[in-house]
Amino acid sequence: MVRYRKASTGDVCVLDWDGEQLLYQFVSGETHYLNSLGAITFACLGADPIGLTEMRQRVLLESGLDAGQGLDDAELQRVLDRFVELGLAEAGPGSQ
Secondary structure (H helix, E strand, O other): OEEEEEOOOOOEEEEEEOOEEEEEEOOOOEEEEEOHHHHHHHHHOOOOOEEHHHHHHHHHHHHOOOOOOOOOHHHHHHHHHHHHHHOOEEEEEOOO
């Protein structure tokens, strides 16, 4: 299983905006808009790699949702994969 963590070169400036975020990424010079799921997911990323199952638990805890409410694993996976594409997160092998 894939495990995710914040990118080691991921220096960003974060602007919170009514439950959403703008991230300025210093390395690329790009600004990224994060919806509420993206903002919570980004906040849950840390230096230690975690798998999708643990990330889902963290996101549910942070968002105040319970396990039966509207958090689709495929959607969370897309968010994490997009973070990797943008250089905001790193993915590597590991077990969940």
